[in-house]
Amino acid sequence: MSTTPMEQDIHARHDPMVPSSATIRAIRPEAYGISTFTLALDDAAAAKKYAFQPGQFNMLYLPGFGEVAISMSSDPAQPETIEHTIRYAGSVTRAMGRLKPGDILGVRGPFGTAWPAKQAEGKDLLIVTGGIGLAPLRPMILAVLRQRAAFGRVVLLYGARTPQDLLYTSQFPEWQKQGVEVHVTVDRADEHWRGQVGVVPMLFYRININHSKALVLTCGPEVMMRFVIYEALARRVPKESIFVSMERNMKCGVGLCGHCQLGPHFICKQGPVLNYTTLEPFFGREDF
């Protein structure tokens, strides 16, 4: 059997496990051990067809190392350049950290559910994120800013361990100018930090919420999200108005490998973004 360039293998398109190749256009350091990779699909037709919604993810493949599920972090209105903000955490992502612009990655996707963009119209958006959890919400923020008038208040509550771990801070002034209320906190300050110190859920105490109009979108460590949900519920935000982006081990991204299950949900198919009403019976349950 003769080999064919990755992007030309017609049969490959029928196999959900076979990736397309994408060239790394740029690598932008964001924080310590975290960079944003800008990718462009090599096959022109595939690139033209590619579109994603805020909250969805791709499976990124590095030959010899493996695949990782990474959310898109760029503007969905510009799908020709796809950004992924990657933390060098495991064997695959650490190897990705050694790549340079011009190198190639495999891409499968987009997979999974999106933030409820339609439902969000007219609502006050409360975006609550921790650490790299801001990455899957950046496309949502950028999409909202494109039609800012369609939404009520847009509030970003964001925190990281230290000031050095904060993402996208250079873009915050622009977001604020366009009508995003930004509240930032860090777990541990350094000598230059003049902002809030404390965990993310504590930022709820710095704002007022109109619970009937609020829509909470949260992504971050599970323990953070658990307390974000407590704070939201304590302010009478209905469960139906809380959306959570979950993370689980994933091998396939298409509901066939079984790894990402959380109760009845395949996080790759019914998630990563789930409404809290469907998640509640299983969320935060120890070792589940």
Added chain:
Amino acid sequence: MAAAEIPRVTASVVLPKTALQKIFENLQKAGFQLVGPALRDEAVVIGELDTVDDLPRGFGDEQKPGSYRLRQRNDGNWFAYTPGAHSWKQFLLPPRLALYSVKKDGKTWHLQRPKSTALHYAFIGVRACDLNAIFVQDRIFISETYRDPHYTRQREQMFVLAVNCSTASSSCFCASMKTGPKATSGFDLALTELPDAFLLEVGSEVGSEALRSTGWQLATAFDLGRAAQVLQSTQRQMQRSMRTDDLPQLLYRNLEHPRWDQVAARCLSCANCTLVCPTCFCTTVEDTSDLLGAAAGRTRVWDSCYVSDFSHVHGGNQRPTTRSRYRQWLTHKLASWMDQFGVLGCVGCGRCITWCPVGIDLTEEVAAIRETGAR
């Protein structure tokens, strides 16, 4: 009345036992690779068959929690064994499947997919529980959104000779799961063993074609009655059962039941139950590369929710304890499977009971939770 050369679909016919060889030959002529019960390592396994002499004729088995023993029988019956450790899953969802390989060529890559290894298999001796297990996996791998290409191809081109069970082992509980002991659909031929003959139901045109020149005769009411008796007696032999009507709700309500700790104290987290289970479908992917990093490959392999890094995410494992893994396995089989695929993930074949090294019996675990759990 001149006899037709082949029976019509839905007909029941009888034929002498030795005529099974002719069916084998017809299938081989039609291009099928025969796989079915064979003796190996003092057990009935599923292997390649050339002739009927490869079948474990005259052998049965004795199964109980944590124990399997092959037994020579004195009735010479051909299909008196009950399912062993192997299931048909190994052909539809191979334990190892090469996904693709990648060669680096300067800045570009060349991706090569292996030639399909899917064969025209004729599955000989599929029991009703295992046939239902295939239907369960169909819902996973031939879904509307994504399909597993190997599974789908293999499934489209296979032949099924089902065998209705004439004996039940002590691990069997298909009757209570309503998945057996009789195969009711999805077969090309379904065989019931009578003392002096085989009774065969024709389920498809391919099945009918396989009966050409076998000396078949239409079954009489007497034959049908005898076959029904065989199945009734098998059903009566079944010692285990599981109540299924409220299973998902029962388990969801009892996710913190003390029984999970109790069973975790016995469970070795060895993954045997998931390997022998005909519906368990979890896989992982192995990555390989040459020393220069110029060539790499990916292979899909069976995985198990009992493996410690199955649920690994940065920062640790989601299910670090045996309690959490056993609970995941059982609640998936008997609760969340229903939400995901509209059926239970258990067909009552009893393999997980027999092949558990410490003899954990899921029907017992469920009964214990039912007895003392929240309602």
